[in-house]
Amino acid sequence: MVLETTKSEEPIMSQSKTVCVIGAGPSGLVSARELKKEGHKVIVMEQNDDVGGQWLYQPNVEEEDPLGKTKILKVHSSIYSSLRLISPREIMGFSDFPFTVKEGRDTRRFPGHEELWLYLKDFCEVFGLREMIRFNVRVEFVGMVNDDDITKRWRVKSVEKKSGEVIEEVFDAVVVATGHYSYPRLPSIKGMDMWKGKQVHSHVYRVPDPFRDEVVVVVGGFISGPDISIELVKVAKEVHLSVKSLDVSPGVSKAITKHQSLHLQPQIESLEEDGRVIFVDGSCIVADTILYCTGYRYKFPFLESQGRVEVDDNRVGPLFEHTFSPSLSFVGIPQKLIGFPFFESQAKWIAMILSGKTSLPPYDEMMQSVAEFYRAKEANGVPKRNTHDIGRDFVTYCDKYADYTGYPHLEEWRKKLCVTTILRSLDNLETYRDSWDDDHELLQEALQDPYFAQRTTP
Secondary structure, eight states: OOOOOEEOSSOOOOOOOEEEEEOOSHHHHHHHHHHHHTTOEEEEEOSSSSSOGGGSOOOOOTTSOTTOOSSSOSOOOOOOTTOBOSSOHHHHSBTTBOOOOOTTSOOOSSOBHHHHHHHHHHHHHHTTOGGGEEOSEEEEEEEESOTTOSSOOEEEEEEETTTOOEEEEEESEEEEOOOSSSEEOOOOOBTTTTOOSEEEEGGGOOOSGGGTTOEEEEEOOSSHHHHHHHHHTTTOSEEEEEOSOSOOOHHHHHHHHHOTTEEEEOOEEEEOTTSEEEETTSOEEEOSEEEEOOOEEOOOTTEEOTTSSEEETTEEESOBTTTEETTEEESSOOBSSOHHHHHHHHHHHHHHHHHTSEEOOOHHHHHHHHHHHHHHHHHTTOOGGGTTBOGGGHHHHHHHHHHHHTOOOOOHHHHHHHHHHHHHHHHOTTTGGGOOOTTOHHHHHHHTSGGGGSOOOO
């Protein structure tokens, strides 16, 4: 089913709404910027003391539950100390704010996490966003004011973390931009609750030192599992990477061959009280620690949507185009994508919907579209928990959102660089970040774009 949002052909007066944006990470900041451009009155609520979301590195994790099983987490960020970007800076920047090299900072094409955080601080400064942000404020409740009212409004209750002051306000709209890389998602393994060794989730992994001279089992083969495993081999006695399929990428195979203490294992069958880890092929080892790199859960503990939006086996829905539940919008729900351009395209669409310059299809049509999308996923054998894994389709979605708003599609050079980077990372996991030369044909094509001449200095 193909639906089209309605875009007015005649000039119309923009409607100004009061909007609460929850979260001052990348998705929240670009949402605030787009809403501001459309003339809305915006308040951003951020639980930490600075912008950045996941990219605001939090080194102290001692007070966090190692498996993240508490109702409210004390630590939001899951960034570890050595983490570097998996995409080149050229494709990471917002459409009018390129992620360029700054003198005296991390100049690598794939910089460390701090450089991206500094980029977000620069973005915040250049576009005057900080004045809209309330820091150290935790949102505790979001719910509709009057379900019978034609014009839906939202009550937001927040708490000032230092003083304990509770504030209740009413907004015309709420944009949820809280991210989804904080609440650990754990596998169900026989004997997990009785195993006497250490069990931690990568949410609280920061540096390899605590694992020195240990036998460590790392569970998960997507991105963080192999990345952390390669770091751990420098200090651990042995590292066993447990994956769903032993048919791994050439890059992982090369790393296994290179590091004698790094071993590839199938999935875990059970954990025994004597410290043994038994794998599905019948082999076993005695381990000191199990480190789960098994992803994260979507969780919105503040949201009372009266059943309109629910999380079911990591599917958030029903959401039209991964974005809209009527009168409530989400930025950044999808996974496995180049985040910043995607967030921006969603934010532009939301801002224009709220200003009345474009409109959503009727409710019944949106719900029918969502139902058909779910059926297509099921027919293709996609588990419900992977509903929002859009992968390379992120380009299609960005361009679709652009069509809804009249903005340009993603640049061709950005699309090509994205695909090429993925292929390179699969082939050379340890070296792909530092193997790009400035004279590479794709980079030359990209850097000739006027996009990179735009101002990025506060």
